[in-house]
């Protein structure tokens with residue numbers, strides 16, 4: 059499989075704060091990769107850089123063999139990059155269906171409004187929201203808004219989908235449903251980069267995990283190895299606690315309890 063995305067030495071600072079420091083990694087076509095890290099590690103900034111929401115101060119992003127570092131969000135969408143936002147914000151004055159149509163139009167995929175609506179209904183069907191299509195988006199519950207966010211991004215027909223905490227605030231049963239949905243999206247051939255604090259989700263979906271800490275990529279690789287990496291344990295638990303756990307031979311990683319939501 060070929061490389062879909064190549065991020066090289068991506069750098070961003072906000073004033074004196076380094077939000078990402080020379081971050082480099084690649085995604086292969088068809089992978090599901092988890093992006094984890096304590097609060098403020100730079101995960102959302104990284105997704106914002108890849109999708110043109112913020113401009114990089116240094117480094118490059120190559121997507122499908124093309125340098126897309128300076129592209130704007132709508133150009134990113136048209137090139138096959140879609141993302142969800144951590145805070146779900148549907149267009150409040152529109153129906154659920156119209157929100158999904160807006161996704162298709164933003165990415166330039168609708169030949170006509172009628173075609174956009176037919177496609178939007180298919181996406182709503184796929185995420186299990188077809189019965190809510192004519193309701194105002196604001197009438198949806200949180201889990202349904204998350205599904206709407208997914209339908210909107212699928213309407214952009216992405217090759218790469220960047221999911222920013224799509225499971226935050228969901229209960230256990232809703233998370234299981236969301237997991238099934240993400241697997242179904244991946245089965246359609248969409249590559250997924252998943253920002254996630256819920257270790258149950260990260261560990262059961264990811265083929266690889268990337269770990270950010272204070273803007274730096276401190277580890278990447280196969281999930282079981284990464285969560286036992288000493289730098290990762292320390293980033294989450296602090297050096298003293300990690301040393302104590304290691305001395306007692308305890309698995310002090312965030313995945314010791316895979317249902318845990320990991321922040322710090």
Ligand SMILES: Nc1ncnc2c1ncn2[C@@H]1O[C@H](COP(=O)(O)OP(=O)(O)OP(=O)(O)O)[C@@H](O)[C@H]1O
Pocket residue numbers: 072075076077095096097098099100101102103104
């Ligand atoms: N637009 C901005 N202006 C100033 N500082 C920012 C901006 N966006 C992010 N930051 C800062 O950059 C750092 C990284 O933030 P970011 O939101 O990328 O982290 P994160 O890993 O996504 O965190 P969380 O898990 O809490 O969402 C934080 O210190 C944050 O306060």
